Amino acid sequence: MSNVSMILAFLIQVGPNPAANDNLGLPDELLNRPPRESSITAPQNPTTAWLEDCLDQLAEDPARAHSKAQIRLTETSGPDRIIANHCLGLAATELGLWDDARGAFISARDETPVDEPRTKARFGLMAGNAALGGGDQEAALLLLQTAQRNAQEAASATLEALAAMDVARVLVALGRPHDAFVPLSRATLLEPEKAEPWLLTATLYRRLERLDDAQEAIEEAARLAPLEGAIGLEAGLIAVLSGREDAARQSWQSVVDTQPDSPAAQTAQSYLEQLGPPSGPSLAPKP
CATH class of the missing domain: 1.25.40.10 (Tetratricopeptide repeat domain)
Structure with a gap:
């Protein structure tokens, strides 16, 4: 596994759906579900140590974590920027700064190497949910559909099913409930x-x-x-x-x-x- 792959495997997890609206009539405990994939332990190094510190601050003081990640972005490149955007997006989500969160997750997705479609899919899911949390349903749909394609490229049934379910939620929110059956059928096929x-x-x-x-x-x-x-x-x-x-x-x-x-x-x-x-x-x- 490359250094980039190892770091990304460690840092990425799909977070809760931050959408404010219960688009399919489901209770909050289902839509605001906890992280669905656990982080994978990687050998400790300065990059992962920084991430752990930022995530620890996120739990205690998201505003400070937000500032910490912004500073990190000005000082780094490559995988370190991806990690900084990851923490920045999570901090912005905690603070309800949906546009900031979306931008950070999109940047992290776009800077992820092309041979890491699984990681791109995860960042795309978070970006789409941030767009939905900010009320931009059209942008959320495009981001989530892209995430679903990335998941297909990665041959990850679990990620594709998650993306398909989120696409269905957005279609319902857009007043297209009948169209939502297509991604839901795909999700049940992938994860029966x-x-x-x-x-x-x-x-x-x-x-x-x-x-x-x-x-x-x-x-x-x-x-x-x-x-x-x-x-x-x-x-x-x-x-x-x-x-x-x-x-x-x-x-x-x-x-x-x-x-x-x-x-x-x-x-x-x-x-x-x-x-x-x-x-x-x-x-x-x-x-």
């Missing part, structure tokens, strides 16, 4: 044993009132991740809209029982209260 693309598919079908299709998709998601709170919430919504109130109560109560202290449980409890007791009037809870 992952629950998230099936959940997103179910949610989209439900929002388009295609409840039979939504039911099939949510059943597959539940098979893959039976204890995921977001899946229980969505299963209940599909059930109640299909006129199966008892099934909805069962789904939401299971979320409350298995994850009593979670945000999903709080949402499930509010849905149960909106629905009322079994003998009460029928109300479709508002997602």
Whole structure:
């Protein structure tokens, strides 16, 4: 592995989706998911030591990390600039400086060697999510589609599926929900044993009132991740809209029982209260 490859393998991880809007009707705990790939340990050297220090500062004082990365950019070249832009983008994300974050991640992507498409894809994902966080949906779509192509070049099914799901979210935000089925289908094909693309598919079908299709998709998601709170919430919504109130109560109560202290449980409890007791009037809870 080249020195550049080793450093990039160490430093890159796909961060949370910073988009402010819940474009597919999903709860925050799913959309703002934690990093999906762990950093790979690399031998310590001045470059990786600087990155570790910057990331430590990021957790304590993102403004200071932001300044530190800006200074580093004026002093370095090559892989060190990529690393500085990486930390700068993360710090800008923490500070809500979406344009700064997007620019830093794009610079990091563009300065990454052409024979590192996997790393380019990861930076592209972060740039696209930063654009979405700043409300620039058209730019986000282009960045995420490019990231998906980079992931294809890298033959990384996981990264391509992540990019495809984010592309689908942006298409929904742009008022193109039917177009979103194409990238979602690609994501389920690439990662058939992952629950998230099936959940997103179910949610989209439900929002388009295609409840039979939504039911099939949510059943597959539940098979893959039976204890995921977001899946229980969505299963209940599909059930109640299909006129199966008892099934909805069962789904939401299971979320409350298995994850009593979670945000999903709080949402499930509010849905149960909106629905009322079994003998009460029928109300479709508002997602």
